[in-house]
Amino acid sequence: MPVRVRVRLESTRSSNSVETIAFLNTGFTSDTLDIHIPLDIAEKLKLWPPPSNAVLESLDTSGGEVLSYFIPDAVKLTVLEDDRCSKTITCNAIITTYEREVLLSDAVIEELEIEILSPKTGLWRFKGEEKVRRGLTSED
Numbered sequence: 527m528p529v530r531v532r533v534r535l536e537s538t539r540s541s542n543s544v545e546t547i548a549f550l551n552t553g554f555t556s557d558t559l560d561i562h563i564p565l566d567i568a569e570k571l572k573l574w575p576p577p578s579n580a581v582l583e584s585l586d587t588s589g590g591e592v593l594s595y596f597i598p599d600a601v602k603l604t605v606l607e608d609d610r611c612s613k614t615i616t617c618n619a620i621i622t623t624y625e626r627e628v629l630l631s632d633a634v635i636e637e638l639e640i641e642i643l644s645p646k647t648g649l650w651r652f653k654g655e656e657k658v659r660r661g662l663t664s665e666d
Contacts, residue, residue: 529648529661531640533628535563536602538616540572545606547662548628550642550650553588555632559617561603562594562629568621573600576621585620594622603630605638607659612638612652627664 529550536543544567554562568574576595585594600619605612615637635642639653648661 529642529645529650530627530664530666531650532606532662532666533630534604534606535567535571535628536604537571537573538600538602539577542571544570546628547664547666548605548630549664550635550640550661551629552632552635552642552645554629557633559615559634559637560620560631561601561617561634562620562622562625563601564625564627565621565623567628568619571601571619573597573619574621580621585622589624592622592624594620596620603634603638605640609657610652612640 530547533548534543534545580595580597583594583596584591597619599616601617602614603617604614617634641651641653643649650659651657
């Protein structure tokens with residue numbers, strides 16, 4: 527089971543927020559704090575249709591080149607656990623019409639101080655804590 531966590535996404539362009547499950551994708555490499563957001567969540571956050579500062583880009587993915595909208599500093603992101611929350615960070619949003627779940631890049635995972643302990647079984651923890659946490663399924 528890959529590592530998935532519950533997150534709160536808050537739009538920096540509206541008062542809208544969404545709680546959902548996000549996939550920690552270390553194969554999504556980035557030098558900046560980037561997250562992929564599916565179209566339905568982008569609509570709820572008022573990030574679709576794309577705002578005027580969105581940039582249409584061609585991204586090289588494992589499935590080939592994909593046209594995506596890049597929206598700088600679009601979302602505030604917090605990981606939500608029953609006993610604690612992560613710090614809140616501001617991320618760039620990448621919106622594509624093909625993505626079905628929120629994906630967190632390696633840069634975002636590191637900034638949130640998440641340590642993936644066992645990617646197959648979905649075990650993780652926050653940096654510096656001893657408590658081992660179990661990732662969620664996409665249906666949780």
